[in-house]
Amino acid sequence: MNHEQAQNLLPAYVDKELSLSEVVDFERHFNSCTKCQLEYQEQARVSTLIKNNALYFEAKPELAERIESVITVDLSKAFPQKIQGHFWNLNWPGSWDGIWGSKGAIMASLAALIISTSLFFATPSAQEKLTEELTASHIRSLQANHLSDVISTDQHTVKPWFNGKLDFAPPVIDLTATGFPITGGRLDYINGKTIAVIIYHHNKHPINLYIWPNTSGDSAMHATARKGYTLVHWATGGMNYWAVSDLEATKLVSFAEKLQAQVSVN
Amino acid sequence: MNDLIKKQRFHTIVMPHLSSAFNLARWLSHGHQEAEDIVQEAFLRAFKYFDGFHGDDGRVWLLGIVRNTFYTWYQQNKIQTKSTPYEDELYGLEFEMTSIRDKNNPETKLIQKNSQRLLNEALCELPIEFREVMVMRELEDLSYKQIAELMQIPMGTVMSRLGRGRKQLATILLAKTENGGAK
Numbered sequence A: 001m002n003h004e005q006a007q008n009l010l011p012a013y014v015d016k017e018l019s020l021s022e023v024v025d026f027e028r029h030f031n032s033c034t035k036c037q038l039e040y041q042e043q044a045r046v047s048t049l050i051k052n053n054a055l056y057f058e059a060k061p062e063l064a065e066r067i068e069s070v071i072t073v074d075l076s077k078a079f080p081q082k083i084q085g086h087f088w089n090l091n092w093p094g095s096w097d098g099i100w101g102s103k104g105a106i107m108a109s110l111a112a113l114i115i116s117t118s119l120f121f122a123t124p125s126a127q128e129k130l131t132e133e134l135t136a137s138h139i140r141s142l143q144a145n146h147l148s149d150v151i152s153t154d155q156h157t158v159k160p161w162f163n164g165k166l167d168f169a170p171p172v173i174d175l176t177a178t179g180f181p182i183t184g185g186r187l188d189y190i191n192g193k194t195i196a197v198i199i200y201h202h203n204k205h206p207i208n209l210y211i212w213p214n215t216s217g218d219s220a221m222h223a224t225a226r227k228g229y230t231l232v233h234w235a236t237g238g239m240n241y242w243a244v245s246d247l248e249a250t251k252l253v254s255f256a257e258k259l260q261a262q263v264s265v266n
Numbered sequence B: 001m002n003d004l005i006k007k008q009r010f011h012t013i014v015m016p017h018l019s020s021a022f023n024l025a026r027w028l029s030h031g032h033q034e035a036e037d038i039v040q041e042a043f044l045r046a047f048k049y050f051d052g053f054h055g056d057d058g059r060v061w062l063l064g065i066v067r068n069t070f071y072t073w074y075q076q077n078k079i080q081t082k083s084t085p086y087e088d089e090l091y092g093l094e095f096e097m098t099s100i101r102d103k104n105n106p107e108t109k110l111i112q113k114n115s116q117r118l119l120n121e122a123l124c125e126l127p128i129e130f131r132e133v134m135v136m137r138e139l140e141d142l143s144y145k146q147i148a149e150l151m152q153i154p155m156g157t158v159m160s161r162l163g164r165g166r167k168q169l170a171t172i173l174l175a176k177t178e179n180g181g182a183k
């Protein structure tokens, strides 16, 4: 590789976007070129500067509410009205279906979600309240750096830790083989009850799995989102399960499905 | 798709990325209100076209729509694309940010605050084709592949824009620093 080629690839080297063979090729020139090394330092410096100092503009909660309300109302009414709005005039590529349609089937797991309408609409306030409470608890556990009372990657350490602390025995399922290792457990207080939380991780993303006894019937898996976090709920075998994480919904649902499958086997 | 399931899926896959959408819109556009309008339109678009979304990356899909919405609006209004955060907004947010990061370090606070302001100003002055890839890469932590998909450009273009953008930003920043950061 000559100097010019190396200069062209330099940003990708900074961003660790080169393939292994490209890196080998690149470094053969880079290691002996002071000019390229200086350029690398400059690129890396600017990159870090932006990462650490540029403003990240958070959306205000009112914007979320506004969007929710527009989407929730009857679309046939809401949409034409918005199109006539002050700046939207379609020059829309209209080809999103083509661009994205080729990517394959609908996520099987999400499509397979059965939405429990009775759960969702019969008691919206109780359900809403619980969802809020779980999200708040999840956020608190991250902020206070108080994810775990017992830290262990071994289900056989975590499981007995709950003994005598609760009047039920939460299932502690090992999912290490599928990429969701246990990292600990703790007690938490949700909906007026002391409950069990098992902490899993997936690629550095923590998952709080809340478990407590269920007095009503089983419910099918159900995903929702709050404040940028995903929540997946289901109830089987006399237990309520809520998984909360910042993972993509598809990932968290896949976690929940694996867990559910293991619980029913055990 | 059943309407209820559609809403539920939309909630799970798209809604969580509201802040990413707003951050991008805000860095592309001229002000808070404008960014909110763009984001709201983008979400409506996203919802309308959601049946056709079969991918697995809701964030990239949504950001693509935000960007499209912005450019449509921008072409119509033929306005300059220099992003200009309102002064008070820039200062207000900066203060919050600084106070979180430097709470134990008051002596470096002033210096750091000043350089943060300069950096954000410099980023605003960067031409939009560089600014957008930098926001996606450095603030949203998207890969070249994701950015290429989102913008419908080759990965090589993503790479060269990032390289040139960083160089240009360094130049702008140097000029500002040599001015003593005078306001």
Ligand SMILES: [Zn+2]
Residues within 6 Å of the ligand: A002, A003, A004, A006, A007, A029, A030, A033, A034, A035, A036
């Ligand atoms: Zn060189």
